[in-house]
Amino acid sequence: MNTLQGHLEERLEALFTIGAEISSTLQLEEVLQRIVAHVRRLMAARVSSILLLDPEEGTLRPAATEGASQAYLAQPAREVATSLTGEVIKTGRPLYTPDVRTETRYRVADLARREGLCSLLSVPLRARTAIIGVLNVYTTEPRCFEDSDVRLLTLLASQSAIAIENATLYREEMQAREQLRQSEKLAALGQLSAGLAHELRNPLNTVLMLIYAMAQDQGYPRQRTTTNGFSDDLRIVQGELQRIKLLLDQFLEFARPRPPHFQRERLQEIMEETLLLIGPEARGREIVIRRDWANTLPLAWVDGVQIKQVFLNLLLNAIQAMPHGGTLTVHISVGGGSLRVTIADQGDGVSPEVRAQLFDPFFTTKEEGTGLGLSISQRIIEGHNGRLRLFSQPGVGTTVCIRLPL
Ligand SMILES: Nc1ncnc2c1ncn2[C@@H]1O[C@H](COP(=O)(O)OP(=O)(O)OP(=O)(O)O)[C@@H](O)[C@H]1O
Numbered sequence: 001m002n003t004l005q006g007h008l009e010e011r012l013e014a015l016f017t018i019g020a021e022i023s024s025t026l027q028l029e030e031v032l033q034r035i036v037a038h039v040r041r042l043m044a045a046r047v048s049s050i051l052l053l054d055p056e057e058g059t060l061r062p063a064a065t066e067g068a069s070q071a072y073l074a075q076p077a078r079e080v081a082t083s084l085t086g087e088v089i090k091t092g093r094p095l096y097t098p099d100v101r102t103e104t105r106y107r108v109a110d111l112a113r114r115e116g117l118c119s120l121l122s123v124p125l126r127a128r129t130a131i132i133g134v135l136n137v138y139t140t141e142p143r144c145f146e147d148s149d150v151r152l153l154t155l156l157a158s159q160s161a162i163a164i165e166n167a168t169l170y171r172e173e174m175q176a177r178e179q180l181r182q183s184e185k186l187a188a189l190g191q192l193s194a195g196l197a198h199e200l201r202n203p204l205n206t207v208l209m210l211i212y213a214m215a216q217d218q219g220y221p222r223q224r225t226t227t228n229g230f231s232d233d234l235r236i237v238q239g240e241l242q243r244i245k246l247l248l249d250q251f252l253e254f255a256r257p258r259p260p261h262f263q264r265e266r267l268q269e270i271m272e273e274t275l276l277l278i279g280p281e282a283r284g285r286e287i288v289i290r291r292d293w294a295n296t297l298p299l300a301w302v303d304g305v306q307i308k309q310v311f312l313n314l315l316l317n318a319i320q321a322m323p324h325g326g327t328l329t330v331h332i333s334v335g336g337g338s339l340r341v342t343i344a345d346q347g348d349g350v351s352p353e354v355r356a357q358l359f360d361p362f363f364t365t366k367e368e369g370t371g372l373g374l375s376i377s378q379r380i381i382e383g384h385n386g387r388l389r390l391f392s393q394p395g396v397g398t399t400v401c402i403r404l405p406l
């Protein structure tokens with residue numbers, strides 16, 4: 001058997017086994033990782049990578065790579081409209097770039113130089129109904145890919161796209177089930193505890209009133225510094241009871257939410273009012289707030305009080321994530337028929353374990369937290385037919401993105 005034929009047979013055999021292997025799991029990360037590993041080996045490339053399309057944002061996000069460094073992995077998502085790989089999405093055809101280091105449309109030429117990358121072959125990941133991303137292979141030497149290379153990569157891409165789509169559908173199905181389970185659990189828990197909270201509020205109010213009367217009898221607050229300490233104790237008891245009352249009120253607000261009262265509002269004004277509230281706390285932590293929005297945004301159809309509560313929760317989370325300062329960027333823009341608000345911090349980010357539980361009611365990693373901030377916010381945004389998503393990179397920061405329909 002000559003080497004060429006041997007090579008061909010090896011490729012054919014690999015194609016069969018790879019197809020079977022990548023489809024043998026439904027874990028998306030695993031599927032992606034297997035694809036890039038096989039593609040890199042089979043194409044004898046330096047790096048292979050997968051970028052997945054976010055059709056709403058119009059961006060391509062690096063989802064998996066093999067053979068590249070951390071710096072390469074940490075690249076931000078790129079715009080389909082302006083990037084080189086975006087061309088593959090737009091045309092639906094393979095794209096060959098002889099040398100990325102001298103290609104002006106290639107944004108990270110410096111990085112490519114440092115990684116020792118030269119030729120690039122990109123093919124679309126075409127699933128059943130749409131193109132879902134791009135599969136790339138890079139070589140270190142200038143390589144003129146042959147037709148058979150392009151065909152092989154295209155075949156790999158079509159097998160891969162179906163495996164990715166299946167894993168994505170599976171993940172969505174699991175998430176939907178989990179959400180249903182959560183909301184059922186929440187409904188039962190909510191009913192039970194709302195009843196309990198309500199019952200607790202009445203005796204608490206009586207005790208608060210009596211304590212208030214006792215404090216008055218003691219001459220509080222005039223003699224706050226009496227030496228017997230009785231008034232001081234009363235003050236502490238009063239303060240603690242107020243805290244319990246606040247907790248119960250917050251909880252009842254959560255367990256028995258009122259329906260939104262929609263009005264035309266300026267989101268940027270609601271945001272300014274909320275930023276005013278957190279200003280002192282942010283300054284205390286040496287956090288710089290960057291406002292990034294145009295003056296002429298369309299009015300939003302929202303419940304202003306509820307949206308303010310959402311902004312407050314998210315801004316508080318952001319500043320609480322930056323105990324040593326940093327920049328907090330608030331961005332408001334319009335696009336794709338909706339208003340988009342993003343709140344980005346430079347905090348510690350969220351680890352994968354925390355990530356899975358973020359939106360669970362009462363899940364908190366903070367000593368003083370109730371763990372209701374994100375779940376209340378998400379429910380309010382859903383009540384507005386909008387969407388709230390959280391993106392986080394441990395050690396880099398967290399961005400929360402809200403979309404509200406216009
Ligand atoms: N911007 C962020 N950066 C890092 N971690 C975050 C961020 N936002 C939320 N988290 C994590 O998610 C958890 C849940 O957040 P959530 O706002 O629901 O509750 P909380 O902030 O702990 O308490 P509460 O908001 O009720 O005072 C937090 O405890 C924190 O671990």
Ligand SMILES: [Mg+2]
Pocket residue numbers: 313316317369373374
């Ligand atoms: Mg919070």
